Amino acid sequence: MTGTSDARMWCAADLGSLELFKATVREFTFRPHAHEEFFIALTEAGVATPTYRGDRHVITPGDVIVLNPEENHAGGPPDEGSWTYRALYPRAELLREIAAEFPGRGPALPEFHAEIVRDHGLVARLRRFHCLSESPGSSMLEREVLLTEAFVLLVGRHAVPPRTPRSPGTEPRAVRLSREYLEEHAEENVSLRTLSGWAGLSAFHLCRVFRETVGMTPHAYQTQVRVRRAKALLRTGMPLARIAVEVGFYDQAHLTRTFKHIMGVTPGRYAKDATT
Known part of the structure; x- marks a missing residue:
């Protein structure tokens, strides 16, 4: 794509072939076009001035654009500016499944009319999900939980009309x-x-x-179980690299980061203190 840098599009095959995109756009204007899927774009840096829903909008960091399938849009950053953003293209069926969980929505496809969505909780989950999707060995469970929670916020707060999810009960x-x-x-x-x-x-x-x-989320619970098992193995003197594999972490560095985040000390320090 002329006028862009660091542009990449990939497909999350384990998430129903969800297409993902990220780019920094400079001196480039997208021609009028539409997608057959929903278009969700999160701005990370810079400014964009796209045209959609009959008007030109100013998009800044933290802003989210949500367009329905087949909605025309065009544009890009202003002259001599740049726009860094991450985008998702979820199929209609995926958001229809989420919408069906809300009272009164039934099987209807959600619709979004807001010109710009500003929602810190939504942004945090979308960005974390998108970044994890670039990392080899990232947890499917973590990514799916983040994406599900993000879409729940999106449909519940920003679809027309907004609705509150059914009470979860205890189950x-x-x-x-x-x-x-x-x-x-x-x-x-x-x-x-x-x-x-x-x-x-x-x-x-x-x-x-x-x-x-x-x-906590299912992913956080699984992580807790892994850390507890790592603690038991550390007391046996097993090497860190082997423990990481045994309990399900991607590598030793992943184990170390997660262990310290939960326990407050590194695995090496814990092992030393536990065996002296």
């Missing part, structure tokens, strides 16, 4: 089954779809009821 059996599955498969790259199927709930419902009951 003790589903939560118990989920916890048991995560404990038994702690070292595996578990997917949310697999976990929700095991629990007998939709991915959307499981995320909400699990967080409500346990106080």
